[in-house]
Amino acid sequence: xxxxxxxxxxxxxxxxxxxxxxxxxxxxxxxxxxxxxxxxxxxxxxxxxxxxxxxxxxxxxxxxxxxxxxxxxxxxxxxxxxxxxxxxxxxxxxxxxxxxxxxxxxxxxxxxxxxxxxxxxxxxxxxxxxxxxxxxxxxxxxxxxxxxxxxxxxxxxxxxxxxxxxxxxxxxxxxxxxxxxxxxxxxxxxxxxxxxxxxxxxxxxxxxxxxxxxxxxxxxxxxxxxxxxxxxxxxxxxxxxxxxxxxxxxxxxxxxxxxxxxxxxxxxxxxxxxxxxxxxxxxxxxxxxxxxxxxxxxxxxxxxxxxxxxxxxxxxxxxxxxxxxxxxxxxxxxxxxxxxxxxxxxx
Amino acid sequence: xxxxxxxxxxxxxxxxxxxxxxxxxxxxxxxxxxxxxxxxxxxxxxxxxxxxxxxxxxxxxxxxxxxxxxxxxxxxxxxxxxxxxxxxxxxxxxxxxxxxxxxxxxxxxxxxxxxxxxxxxxxxxxxxxxxxxxxxxxxxxxxxxxxxxxxxxxxxxxxxxxxxxxxxxxxxxxxxxxxxxxxxxxxxxxxxxxxxxxxxxxxxxxxxxxxxxxxxxxxxxxxxxxxxxxxxxxxxxxxxxxxxxxxxxxxxxxxxxxxxxxxxxxxxxxxxxxxxxxxxxxxxxxxxx
Numbered sequence: 189x190x191x192x193x194x195x196x197x198x199x200x201x202x203x204x205x206x207x208x209x210x211x212x213x214x215x216x217x218x219x220x221x222x223x224x225x226x227x228x229x230x231x232x233x234x235x236x237x238x239x240x241x242x243x244x245x246x247x248x249x250x251x252x253x254x255x256x257x258x259x260x261x262x263x264x265x266x267x268x269x270x271x272x273x274x275x276x277x278x279x280x281x282x283x284x285x286x287x288x289x290x291x292x293x294x295x296x297x298x299x300x301x302x303x304x305x306x307x308x309x310x311x312x313x314x315x316x317x318x319x320x321x322x323x324x325x326x327x328x329x330x331x332x333x334x335x336x337x338x339x340x341x342x343x344x345x346x347x348x349x350x351x352x353x354x355x356x357x358x359x360x361x362x363x364x365x366x367x368x369x370x371x372x373x374x375x376x377x378x379x380x381x382x383x384x385x386x387x388x389x390x391x392x393x394x395x396x397x398x399x400x401x402x403x404x405x406x407x408x409x410x411x412x413x414x415x416x417x418x419x420x421x422x423x424x425x426x427x428x429x430x431x432x433x434x435x436x437x438x439x440x441x442x443x444x445x446x447x448x449x450x451x452x453x454x455x456x457x458x459x460x461x462x463x464x465x466x467x468x469x470x471x472x473x474x475x476x477x478x479x480x481x482x483x484x485x486x487x488x489x490x491x492x493x494x495x496x497x498x499x500x501x502x503x504x505x506x507x508x509x510x511x512x513x514x515x516x517x518x519x520x521x522x523x524x525x526x527x528x529x530x531x532x533x534x535x
Numbered sequence: 536x537x538x539x540x541x542x543x544x545x546x547x548x549x550x551x552x553x554x555x556x557x558x559x560x561x562x563x564x565x566x567x568x569x570x571x572x573x574x575x576x577x578x579x580x581x582x583x584x585x586x587x588x589x590x591x592x593x594x595x596x597x598x599x600x601x602x603x604x605x606x607x608x609x610x611x612x613x614x615x616x617x618x619x620x621x622x623x624x625x626x627x628x629x630x631x632x633x634x635x636x637x638x639x640x641x642x643x644x645x646x647x648x649x650x651x652x653x654x655x656x657x658x659x660x661x662x663x664x665x666x667x668x669x670x671x672x673x674x675x676x677x678x679x680x681x682x683x684x685x686x687x688x689x690x691x692x693x694x695x696x697x698x699x700x701x702x703x704x705x706x707x708x709x710x711x712x713x714x715x716x717x718x719x720x721x722x723x724x725x726x727x728x729x730x731x732x733x734x735x736x737x738x739x740x741x742x743x744x745x746x747x748x749x750x751x752x753x754x755x756x757x758x759x760x761x762x763x764x765x766x767x768x769x770x771x772x773x774x775x776x777x778x779x780x781x782x783x784x785x786x787x788x789x790x791x792x793x794x795x796x797x798x799x800x801x802x803x804x805x806x807x808x809x810x811x812x813x814x815x816x817x818x819x820x821x822x823x824x
Contacts, residue, residue, distance in 0.1 A: 270626050326803040331626055331817070332748055333798060336791040339741060347784040466630060473627055508641030508733065515635025522623035522631070
């Protein structure tokens, strides 16, 4: 085993495909164990969910938050900073932005939605700024702090929806009043749930591409990701980089959270996110921290959510099977990376 | 408020805190050797479901315990292979393990959800958990192997230069942590609940992770911390009994906030950090470098 000198771009971008293929291979064993025909099951899992316009719309509904969060996270990960608290930042974005929607719940103004979006991003950025400040001022491990803050944020949301923001006409259920129409995200097609968040994801992808390839900031991220010592030697302010990358990823997660509550959900309640914040970490890795790769991997992972729902309906297996596939694909991806970094020879 | 109520509450605290002690002490040993395993929640769930299914199918407590332990060995063995041999990112691998474990346990347990079983008395496990904490404390500070574990976690290159096998040591600590997590899960589904329900560990894996930091990687502090966290959680459920008018969520978030404060306190001073956290935590080890 030795380090590769001829670092291969081809293998780098091919390994996600290998990981997906291995996941499907192992997945078919799981279906066999469950006494299901693998081919039929894969059809239900991966093809039937997107065989009509409603399904394709749902694919984008799921992929939008994943892509937006993962694009934001890629800034941190490129810089070798592990923000794993996107779920909490998403929740904070939903609380801040959603709070504005509830505060002006009789508003019909066209400015309401932009204000909610703004506050969503601010909420997420604010929550991400805490681990950033702790890291830069007190040298605190950002992995642990961002993770702890996720659970704090979830309890804050819980407090609001069972306490002050509970819908008085909601039969005592832990949910808020619905947002006014002016605070709802416009849908792209009548009757489908796919919303203008798709445009935001596309724009963020485009901006990220430019930042990574054409700007000094992108270059600094790349350098400090490879070696924080080199970046400090070059005179880059490393602490500022940590701070900015946290703020960007937090704002993206907050945006995604606001889009969820003001788009498909339409109000605040406990379970606004089916683990999007954690799953987006898989999306970011699977997309190789490359903006276009992230869009593709977000669509693939979104499909595991949809497939799992269909599998529950038609195959009578729990929708958690989607998590099995998500976990497997990440295992295999991380494993195949080894071949990318090292040459293996049998001695 | 009367004496029976207090004793009743203490009893509940004792019973409900034990899984935190198991999972926490396992993770403590893993982290002491320099590996951060975020897969606790997944390991606990799979340990819980395999123990439960085996018990339903065979009716034998011993077999169910063994199978639960084996599930922990296999899953943490996979984790160890990935992070030690393939040198994958520990954070991502741990998260993958958690996500995988949540999914796998739900899938396996579907048919058994709601099946009634006769639970095992929790008191054996409570006694074992105390003994375990003291043995780990003794192991880490008084035995040669324990010192090797700590040396590997403090500086793996020096430990290697001294002739210790870093990878082998970490295999042991990771698998020990995995087995402890599955025992925590086994306890939840067989003694504490006793039943199986999807996602029934309810975030205890994450609390155990916080607990190790809160205890600044010291076994006896972990025991104290576990009972503080467990006590706070029970208090939250019995707020009326204590005449407290605070929202319950404040109690729920306390373990996490307390851990944040401890983390800031130990990290803000370089000497203090060196004395508390294993220096090589989450730093990959490349044998040929």
